[in-house]
Amino acid sequence: MQANSLESGKTLWSDLYEIKPGVKEIQELAAAISIKNVTSTPGLTAKEHGDDVLAHACWFLRDTLTFIKLENAVSHGNAGRTLKIVKLWAYMFRGAGLYNYAWEALELPEGLKKNLEMSWFGKAGA
Secondary structure (H helix, E strand, O other): OOOOHHOOOOOOOHHHHOOOOHHHHHHHHHHHHHHOOOHHHHHHHHHHHOHHHHHHHHHHHHHHHHHHHHHHHHOOHHHHHHHHHHHHHHHHHHHHHOOOHHHHHHHHHHHHHHHHHHHOOOOOOO
């Protein structure tokens, strides 16, 4: 697969001109990079090995991408995706000891529930 060659030994920009990956290969590479660098696990592993900078970089990327997903869901009016992200944030706030934020995140879904009812049934409480 051509996309794998991006991860294996290509160190010069000129080497990348030889690679012509397709859409599927780019998606597979993006998924591999995401799993390798943007989940909580690489941050925890880096922290265990004493690399605080890498750990915080991984967590920052994870949180930033979550915010981008939320921004996209809100801009497209997707209340279901918005609700999933807010629920995730409620756990993250609770784990970080930010109880007021966690409480607010748990109160927000009531408003989203009303919006979902409005979008599905045309009126709230139907």
